[in-house]
Amino acid sequence: LVPILDFGSQYTHLITRRIRSLSVFSLCISGTSPLSTITSLNPKVVILSGGPHSVHADNSPSFADGFVEWAQSNGVFVLGICYGLHLLVQRLGGEVRVGEKQEYGRMEIEVEKSCGILGGKVGDRQVVWMSHGDEAATLPNGGVAAVEDKYRRFFGLQYHPEVTHSPEGMETLRSFLFEVCGVNAGWKMEDVMDEEIKVINNMVGPDDHVICALSVGVDSTVAATLVHKAIGDRLHCVFVDNGLLRYKERERVMETFERDLHLPVTCVDVTEQFLSKLKGVVDPELKRKIIGKEFICVFDAFAKELENNLGKKPVFFVQGTLYPDVIESCPPPGTGRTHSHTIKSHHNVGGLPKDMKLKLIEPLKLLFKDEVLQLGRILTVPYSFLKRHPFPGPGLAVRVLGDVTEDNALDTLRQVDEIFIQLIKDAGIYDSIWQAFAVFLPVKSVGVQGDQRTLSCCCSPGCYKYYFEREFLDDVVQKICNNVRGVNRVALDITSKPPSTIEWE
Numbered sequence: 129l130v131p132i133l134d135f136g137s138q139y140t141h142l143i144t145r146r147i148r149s150l151s152v153f154s155l156c157i158s159g160t161s162p163l164s165t166i167t168s169l170n171p172k173v174v175i176l177s178g179g180p181h182s183v184h185a186d187n188s189p190s191f192a193d194g195f196v197e198w199a200q201s202n203g204v205f206v207l208g209i210c211y212g213l214h215l216l217v218q219r220l221g222g223e224v225r226v227g228e229k230q231e232y233g234r235m236e237i238e239v240e241k242s243c244g245i246l247g248g249k250v251g252d253r254q255v256v257w258m259s260h261g262d263e264a265a266t267l268p269n270g271g272v273a274a275v276e277d278k279y280r281r282f283f284g285l286q287y288h289p290e291v292t293h294s295p296e297g298m299e300t301l302r303s304f305l306f307e308v309c310g311v312n313a314g315w316k317m318e319d320v321m322d323e324e325i326k327v328i329n330n331m332v333g334p335d336d337h338v339i340c341a342l343s344v345g346v347d348s349t350v351a352a353t354l355v356h357k358a359i360g361d362r363l364h365c366v367f368v369d370n371g372l373l374r375y376k377e378r379e380r381v382m383e384t385f386e387r388d389l390h391l392p393v394t395c396v397d398v399t400e401q402f403l404s405k406l407k408g409v410v411d412p413e414l415k416r417k418i419i420g421k422e423f424i425c426v427f428d429a430f431a432k433e434l435e436n437n438l439g440k441k442p443v444f445f446v447q448g449t450l451y452p453d454v455i456e457s458c459p460p461p462g463t464g465r466t467h468s469h470t471i472k473s474h475h476n477v478g479g480l481p482k483d484m485k486l487k488l489i490e491p492l493k494l495l496f497k498d499e500v501l502q503l504g505r506i507l508t509v510p511y512s513f514l515k516r517h518p519f520p521g522p523g524l525a526v527r528v529l530g531d532v533t534e535d536n537a538l539d540t541l542r543q544v545d546e547i548f549i550q551l552i553k554d555a556g557i558y559d560s561i562w563q564a565f566a567v568f569l570p571v572k573s574v575g576v577q578g579d580q581r582t583l584s585c586c587c588s589p590g591c592y593k594y595y596f597e598r599e600f601l602d603d604v605v606q607k608i609c610n611n612v613r614g615v616n617r618v619a620l621d622i623t624s625k626p627p628s629t630i631e632w633e
């Protein structure tokens with residue numbers, strides 16, 4: 129395990145991911161963690177991230193007292209990156225000064241071949257990505273890009289090896305971990321799966337029952353499949369059809385759950401319950417809150433019903449929380465990076481009702497999304513399911529702008545969305561697109577269809593960061609207007625995020 133002490137760099141998570149991609153497990157922890165937290169991980173290597181601070185500023189964050197001495201006396205290798213380097217240089221008695229000029233962006237550095245951390249397979253000069261104001265100054269020849277004290281095992285890089293703009297950065301990290309520090313690569317998703325199954329089996333008693341809310345998304349499905357592998361049919365999943373799903377979505381996902389994954393799933397149809405609560409509601413935040421609350425009522429009812437059937441209360445609740453969600457809820461020290469402004473009340477289907485008093489099982493909470501997909505493949509979750517585009521918890525309610533119960537809006541949108549997505553699949557571009565979907569606009573436009581004047585709805589297919597061919601778009605427009613009654617205009621959304629958000633509400 130390689131812990132990354134996070135001092136608030138935008139790139140900290142990237143370092144973690146790069147190291148994992150070398151089959152070495154890595155975790156981000158707060159840069160100011162107590163020494164006991166670091167020592168309890170028993171690491172061979174510790175990395176200090178960059179950060180937005182200057183070591184000269186008051187209250188700039190630092191590692192715990194005694195860290196340097198502990199590392200030295202235990203033979204631990206320490207690599208400081210950017211701000212991490214400055215901290216290390218300062219603590220080791222060197223000088224960090226405000227650079228004559230600040231360096232942001234692409235730079236070329238000269239490689240001193242005797243330098244272990246840079247001297248691997250990289251060339252004599254390499255292009256690197258800098259982003260700093262301070263610099264380590266006591267070493268000669270001005271700008272220092274890399275430092276090392278082989279004897280005491282302290283290393284530092286002024287630039288960011290983890291970003292793709294430093295083309296030889298991965299090679300530098302690789303040679304640092306394997307050649308300089310002698311770390312063993314051996315972290316594999318198969319082992320993560322076995323380890324998680326053990327953890328779940330230790331947690332859940334032999335008579336305990338567990339519930340899980342399945343959405344149409346990948347995370348809850350992978351989490352449920354893993355827990356099912358561990359405890360079998362003491363897992364009880366619920367899939368909620370709230371009337372806000374896409375065309376034939378319920379049938380399609382239920383088939384995957386049952387036929388391909390053999391998951392024990394109860395499907396509850398609560399369309400009326402949700403749509404009656406949403407009737408006349410046009411405020412996006414209010415919609416989201418109502419939906420979140422209704423989900424909780426449904427889970428509550430499911431838990432009670434289960435208790436009646438089993439004669440026993442379920443004890444645990446499975447959630448597909450991912451590592452980025454965990455990191456986001458613990459902002460790094462001194463960055464002021466907190467959830468200050470609510471743009472949208474995102475809710476994951478499966479928010480835990482307080483009065484249910486269930487204990488949480490979060491088997492994916494140390495994994496990034498691409499690692500969850502890898503785990504899903506090992507668990508034989510079908511590829512077509514893993515590659516599905518994201519779909520928001522509040523469903524089509526945030527894609528029908530305004531009142532979702534008005535004018536057959538949901539049905540119209542389902543048809544438009546299905547045509548658009550099917551054409552994307554037929555064109556073979558679905559897997560190259562992060563997310564594509566249609567929205568229903570609450571406006572009416574004048575058109576001519578079959579020689580008659582129409583006053584109908586408009587829809588907008590949109591797509592996150594993908595540029596369609598004009599011919600493809602013509603086909604989309606023609607198929608939608610010819611096949612979906614009540615739509616006479618299609619407008620294309622090409623705005624990026626920001627200024628927009630992906631979902632329109």
Ligand code: XMP
Nearest residue numbers: 473474475476518519520521522629630631
């Ligand atoms: P926005 O619209 O905020 O969306 O740019 C970013 C990503 O999150 C999805 N999304 C949600 N997912 N619950 C979810 O589970 C929600 O309430 C929610 N709202 C948006 C959205 O589809 C996009 O992929």
